[in-house]
Structures are given as structure tokens and as C-alpha cells.
Amino acid sequence: MSRPINLDASLTVIASELRSGGWPLPDYLTALEQRFNEREPDVLAFLPENGRFHRLQQQAQELLQKYPNPAERPALFGIPLGVKDIFQVDGFTTRAGSQLPPDILQGSEAPSVTALRQAGALILGKAVTTEFAYFGPGPTRNPHSPAHTPGGSSSGSAAAVGAGIAPLTFGTQTIGSVNRPAAFCGTVGYKPTYNRIDKSGVLPLSVSLDHVGCFTNDVAGMELVAGLLCQHWQLVVTEKKAVLGIPEGLYLQKASEEGRKHFRQLCRRLHEAGFVVKSVEAMPDFDKIYTRHNLIVAAEAARFHEAWFAEHAEKYHPKTAELIQRGQKVTDSQLKKAIRGRAALREYLMQIMDKHRLDLWLSPPALGAAPAGLDSTGDPVMNLPWTHSGLPTLTLPAGKNKAGLPLGLQLTGRRFGDEAMLSFASQIEPVVDVDKFA
Template sequence: MLYHEPLADTADQLRSGRIDLDGYLDELADRVSAVEPEIESLVPEDGRWDRLREDAAALAERYPDPADRPPLYGVPVGVKDIFHVDELPTRAGSALPPETLTGEQAASVSALRDAGALVFGKTVTTEFAHMSPGPTRNPHDTGRTPGGSSSGSAAAVAAGLCPVAFGTQTIGSVIRPAAFCGVVGYKPTFGRISTDGVIPLSTSVDHVGTFTQDTEGTALVASLLCDGWRPLPPPSTTPTIGVPDGPYLEQASDTGLKAFEEHLDRLVAAGYDVVRVDAMADIDAVNERHQRLVAADAAVAHEDWYRVHGDEYADETSELISEGMEATMETVAVGRRSRDELRADLTALMDRHGLDLWIAPPAPGPAPEGIDSTGDPVMNLPWTHAGLPTVTVPASETDEGLPLGVQFSGRFDADEDVIRWSHGIAETLASE
């Protein structure tokens, strides 16, 4: 069911004409027909292929000369169904009428369309990017969750239905599903990719992120999406990596921790300097402050819709909004101040110990069985709370063939460094 389709190579071949765009769409249609019924990663769309072929024909007419083609010429991009897209309805994984959930096309979608990308279609999301899952299954094992809330995007990229897809992360909804599905996930520095045109869950901590199969593809798409992207040369040395020992790391399962230590051993053997640092002793308090902040923000974001359509919300989302309605201004203030404090604490530890990156398991363990839950985002929460740029890459597999990865985070606004270091880390861990 899995299929190798790295974004950087696909984009290069489509742009140069070494891959014929019409033929590529034909092959993609065949693959979707064969695979999609098993994983259900896409929001159903009547006329998908007619729309894509019309868009492709218009693109080819606009750019007949390969030398003039934009960087993502003809690349199909999956779009999580909380992003508004011109000509496609937004349902947000909910039972609310689509005409209620309307808005201007997301700035991030426009950016990739301007770069030549084709909107492949909407991908399945948990309801309003919270916890109530959709039907999507993990391509590695259809009896397991692909993670959430960006479940459809992660599964679609892993299954080779599209080489890049959008997700969002409010706690762990890019990094965790990427790890469960064995692909590369990227969550930027808070605010570096616009959230305009994306239905919010928590404006204080929502991030737009991406899924690809390759770190080179992550670099390509980040350069088109990140505000003020700064091209950097390849690194001349390996980064010094910090392991956040203590209560945070202990939240991972025995299986996850055992694999993580093996991943660290491989990095050390490859010449990486890995430093263990006591960090985040107050992780329980950080987790609680983050959850309360998300709830408070969700109550504000959904106030008007919930007043009219409250009975149509899933129980999990209703509980979050109800909790948020009880929040005070102090709760919000404490939560937002906590973001800055955690970021400052982690940065101070990096300064003190000469660290370039933090590294951690991207989930407590491999994807759990069943699709009624999307797994625990606790390993992602502090990096989201602090707004630090984070990448996850595949690192190994369990005996059952389930992906295990590592996530690493850098300094605030240092996305370029995190991504350029990701190439070497991914290559080292893939060499086993």
C-alpha cells in the first residue's frame, strides 16, 4: 500500500517535463482507486479528476516553457478540511452545514497555488481539528490510527496519493500523525506560516504545517510558505543535540523509550554530540495550562456556531467548548504567559549547554490499535506550547512494521536551521 513519492524529485520532474502531467494524473487516479477505499484519507469529491485535468490544462497553457515553470508546477497538494479553498466546500469533519463554514481561501493554499501546485482535494480531519476522529486508517496497518487531527493528510502522503499535504498542529496534530505514518512532518515557528483562512481551534497556539516523504521536499515547501524565509548553505558541521531528561521524557512508553535510546546511539555513532539535560520538571503544569488555553480559545472561536448548532457537535468537541466557556481572562493570560516562559526556559538551557536542537520521541510509542482514538499528543505539547520549529523524521520500525520516528526542535524563528539539519539526521537514521 505504501508508495515512494518524494516531493522534491516529483516537483523537479514535473517542472522539467520528464514526467508528463497528464500521464501523472492518470497514474494518480489509478492509485487512488486502488488504495483510497482501504485508508479513506480523502473527503469524497464528485468530479475530482475533471477538475484536476482542467486545472492542469490551464497550468500547461500558462507555462508551456519548462524554463519558466514555477517550483511546484503540477504538484498535487492535499488540503486538510479546515482550510478554505476556492470552489471546494469546507466541512471540518463536522455535521455542520458547509454553507455555515465559509471563508476566503487560506493564504497558505494560495501561496502553493501561486507556486504552480494543484489542489488535489480535501483530506479528512478530526472534527474541527480536535479529537473526534474520522474514518481514516494507517496505511502501514489499517487496523491502527494514522494519528490526528491531520489524519487524512498524513495517510495520503504515506500512501503516495499526493507528495505534499497541509496539516495543522494545536497540540500534536502534524508531528504525531507523521510519525505514526512514517513520513516527514514539519511544524513551523509559531506565526511563520499564516493561519489566515484556516478555521481556528486555538488562535494562541494553532500552527499550519506540512507532510512530505522527504526532508528536501520539506525545505522546498517551507521556503514558499514561511514568512521571511532565509536561504542558508548546507551545514558544515553536525548540530549538538539535547535530550530533555526528566518527567517529560518519562511520558513515553517503554517501547518508545527503548527505540529512542537506540536512535540516539545511532546518532552518536555517526558523530553527533548528544547531551542529556534535565528539563521541563513542571511538565504536568505546562500540559494543564496548554489544555486550558486551547479550551478557552475554542469557546471563543466557536461561540456563534455552537449557539446555533451545538447539538451537531461531537461529544469531545462539545466538552472542550463547554470547558472553555468556564474559563476566565486570567486563564487565558496565564496560558499565553506560559508559552513565553517555557520558550525562554528551553532557550536558556540551549544557551547554557551549547545546544542547537532538542530531540525527543514524537509520540509515546507506535500507532495504537483501533481508529476510535488518534493517540496521545503529550510528547508534542511543550514544543507546540513554546512555538518552536519542529520536524519529525522516520527512524526505525517495530517488529510489526510500524513506524517509529524522532522529533527535533530548534530555536524560535530558526526554521531554516532545523530543516537543513534534518537532512543529515534523516539520512543517518535511515541508513540502518
């Protein structure tokens, strides 16, 4: 006998129910379609598609015929997957939030997408992205307040999970495009160690800085997906409580008063829950890190878009055009020097972690809550050093402000320590996600 369907359940629960048949896949998709039709017109997380759920029901039948035996069904059997529209997906046109001719943007399916398809996922659709994953915003609205930004560039991906219309989505991060929108939309957002998830088949913004990431509604679901996507994944179950570091100094001062106050409250809560929380001076040269990172983004974007921009400059959003024009002025020697700085920052952060025996860094995932308006996706400065260094990061939902907008907490782990970071995150999650674990 089938059980009542809970669209807000953890991805692990949904996956288990769909594999076992406790929630018949056609019934689950029918329930999701109703939710989608209620929420999507306000959120605008996805590119429009005629007959979306008719297609999904047909693909569900094919999946059921392929795997009639529940015991043989793959890990993500029937899970609807939203995919940021800079990923190549067979059967879908890639537009990248751009006005450029679509035919020049197409390519072979991203291996990350193929991996989750092979694990049983069904493509719910293409999620809205800012233009070429930079700052030119799309139509997506924050699911908690349509007058506020969902963040970017993975706008639709974060908003879809935040609105409960997708249990799993793909995003990317070059500065803060997973961790910031995850905080704004109240979801879990994971950016792996640099290159831990294959990023081929994804239109690049900056090849030295781009990371493929994901959104789910809790840590357990993210662990499930990370194990399917990350190279050489080995599950870690940590018994000891994490030793947590606060990177004091110029970087932390960038957060808003609201953001810093909330962050300090979370740190106190973790200390009271038995975690060791250490204040550590870090990144006194943060302004140089910031400048270096943005130089790399501009230079590599200019190089990738060189031919397209020469022919279609007038079709680019002004923010993207300004980035490319700025990047055209960067010399190859300047770019090489800046890229070397990435390894230096990573080594520096790891040395501090070793010296103070830190398991994770703690930091705000954004300046504060999502700003009002849709012209900007918010400032990614709080994510920048962790992306620059290529260390793994995770945003956890961590309550709301007085206006009811989500706030989060950003965790940063050791290089290739993604498994340990997620294991520690499962300890931290119930302490900081007060709305869900109250």
C-alpha cells in the same frame, strides 16, 4: 523522451521532472490516479469528490497552456496538493469534519493555499480532519495497518502522504496534530515557528497555539515547500554536525516503554554517527505546562465556537462538546495568565539551549507506534511543550516496530531557526530513516 514515473520519489524529484517535462504532467496524473484508486478505498484520506482526476487533468491542461516553456515553470508546477479540511480553498466546501451547516463555515481562501497554487500546485482535494481539528476522529485509517489510527487531527493529510497518494499535504498543529500523525504514518511532518506561516483562512481551534504545517516524504521536499510558505525564509546550509539535546525528566518519562527504548536506540545511533548528544535535565514543571496548554485550548475553542455551539450544540462530537464546555468555565484572567506562560517556557528552553550549546532538542514524536483502533487518534503529550513554546518541530521517519508500524524522531529547533533545523535534519535523516536510506 519521457522517463519512467516514480510516484514514491522525493517531492523535489517529482517537481523537477514535472517542470522539465521529463514526466509529462497528464501521464503523471494518470499514474497517480491508478495509485489513488488502489489505495484510497482502504485509507479514506480524502473527502469524496466525483470526477476528481477529470478535474485535475483539465487544470493540468490550463497549467501547461499558461507555462509552455519549461524554463519558466514555477517551483511546484503540477504538484498535487492535499489540503486539510479546515483550510478555506476556493472551489471547495469546508466542512471541518463537522455536522454543522456548511454555509456557516465558509470563508476566503487561505493565503498559504494561494501561495502554493501560485507556485503551480494543483488541489488534489480536501483531506479528512478530526472534527474542528480536535479529537473527534474521522474515517481515515493508517496506511500501514488499517486497524490502527493514522493520528490526528491532520489524519487524512498524514495518511495520504504515507500511502503515496499525495506528495504534499497541508495540516495544522495545536497540540500534536502534525508531528504525531507524521510519526504514525511514516512521513516527514513540519510545524514551523509560531506564526511563521500565515494561518488566516484556517478555522481556528486555539488562536494562540494553532500552527499551519505540512507533510512530505523527505526533508529535501519539506525545505522546498517551507521556502515558499515561511516569511523571510533564508536557506541555510550547515556543514558542522548538530549538537543534540535529550530533555531528561518527567516529560520523557511520559513515552511508552516501546517509545523510550526506540528513542534511546536512535540517540545511540546518532552518537555513533559522530553527533554530539547531550542529556540535559529539562521541564521539571511539565505537569504545569500540560495543564496550562490544555486550559488555553479549551478556553479559546469555547470563545471561537460560542455562537455556533449555542445554536448547534447537539451537532458537535462529544469530545469537542466536552472541550467547549470545559473552556466556558475558564475566566479571561486565567486565560491571560496561561498565555503568558508560553513565552516563559520558550525563554526557558532557549536559555538551556544556549547554556549547553544545543542546536536541536531530540524527543519521541509520540508515546510509541500508532495504537490499535479508530476511536482515538493517540495521545499528543510528546508534542505539547514544543507547540506550547511555539518552537519549530520536525518529525522524521525512523524505522518500524516488530509489528511493522512506523516510528519516528522529533526534532525541535530554535525560535525562527526553522532553516537551520531543516538543514540539520538533512544530516540526521539518513542516520535514522533506516528503511529509506538502507
